[in-house]
Amino acid sequence: MLLDVRHLKVHYPVRGGFFRRVVDHVKAVDDVSFSLNRGETYGLVGESGCGKTTTGRTIIGLIRATAGEVLFEGTDLTKLSRRQFHPYRKDIQMIFQDPYSSLNPRKRVLDIIAEPLRNFEKLSPHEERKKVQSILERVGLSADSIYKYPHEFSGGQRQRIGIARALMLNPKLIIADEPVSALDVSVQAQVLNFMKDIQQDYGLTYLFISHDLGIIRHMCDRIGIMYRGRLVEEGTSEDIFANPQHIYTKRLLSAIPNADPRERGKQTALRREVEQEYAQAYSRYFDETGRAYPLKPISPTHSVAIP
């Protein structure tokens, strides 16, 4: 096991009133546990605002956990000071959602991709440039891009630069937060397939975050369905798509757009059916405060949040 997230909670204070006192908490992540095996791709799915980004950013240490543990190869990252965290930065990297804001507009590609090298390895400028150029070619950009600025590239190319930067230190785990949702549909498949390629080459483990079940199905070995800061179902891709148990999972699945126009009528009927079931069965799947129940295993790989 590479990563083991245990009872992770991230609560944001809500300030209000006269002295901007803390009046309430947003439970962005509310007791989430899952684990990643070496070499697999774990998908975290859910509607916007359910806490996927917060989960990813807490694992990599950008956000402080309110409670819980993030065990990376047995070490609890949430208990480390900044200095102690430093060596783990090499092992865990992130691909960001927005290929525009994630590259500094004032930096040349060389400086962007060499940034992690400069923090961890002492290389001569020549060695450094060689390394950057070879990784650029690996991600499908020409080697003379190194002196260009980010605005000279398309969204897909920028995302490749972001990926090159994340690969520079040979990480073990990459957290990809909606890596293609800002890209044109025509480019999405290219980048996704490319991510699969490098997973093989570099032996990467992915935590793949997305709201798009189609992409998740394409990419992931195991899937966790997230709803309001909690996991409501977890299983292999097979478990989730062929045998969904939780009412929320079914609802998500029925909302996947169907490309085949002849199936549209059927799909609409199915969707209506699921909506009806959702309204009726809601109280069986959520407690009186609207919170999902803890996960219960129903097979060795498959767990569902039921009472």
Next chain:
Amino acid sequence: MKIEVNRPAPVEIAAEKSPSALSIMWRELVRDRLALVSLIILSVILLIVYGASIFLDQEEIVKVDFLAIYSPPSAEHWLGTDYGGRDVFGQLIIGARNSFTIGLAITLITGAIGLVVGLVAGYFGGWIDNVIMRIIDFILVLPFLMLVIVFVAIVPKYNVATFILIMSAFLWTGKARLIRAKTLAERELDYVSASKTLGTPDWKIILFQILPNLSSIIIVNLTLNLAGNIGIESGLTYLGFGLPESTPSLGTLVSYATNPDVLQNKWWVWLPASLLILVMMLCINFIGQALKRAADARQRLG
């Protein structure tokens, strides 16, 4: 997707940088007639003022000469004399030098303090930001003018240096707030998060990642501020709370116009100084506006 044109440019030669913020600003400045003319006029004025003041003796100029009170412009006194028989042209040169030096010094000092404080408060946030913002709020509610008047009264050796320090102590807050707000916005962008996950230390993120993205805003703000700071000195001196008469300044010369006789009949005492203030402030403002446009275009590009 963009189609790559195959250029024969070898890698080593491609090292040519895309235009930096400074060179874009320079281009915009040169293209804008008004700003270019302003820049030339300002440079000429400053060259004359700083050049001539080397040869002028301040002691000599402020010496009272009762035989030459209010003499109109002549070959001996190019711009006549004031009520003490002191040469107005000499006072104008020394005064302009003092006023500009004061304005520039205040701008640079407040800029430096504002930059450091604003970057730290904006980047780290939390309690550091809270403490800094409370201090700034406190300074802002102090009655600035009244305190300056008190300082003028209690500081025994009141000269250019003390004036600069007193002004700077109050005027850095605005810049700190501006830089803090910009830093707060910049900090939320993913490139800062990326730098953190790549193991870059905070001070490097602040200096080498965030600061270059604020450079245009800082240059524009400092330029526009320079005009204001020259005005502040003149204004306060005019009101009688600036520099003493033994230290000539543009404000001193203009303040002679409070005497109706001087205002109506002795134009040579106050008019040149007033015009000089006006021209300098206009020039700096036009330059600042051109830089501002360049900064906006740059932001659209980035």
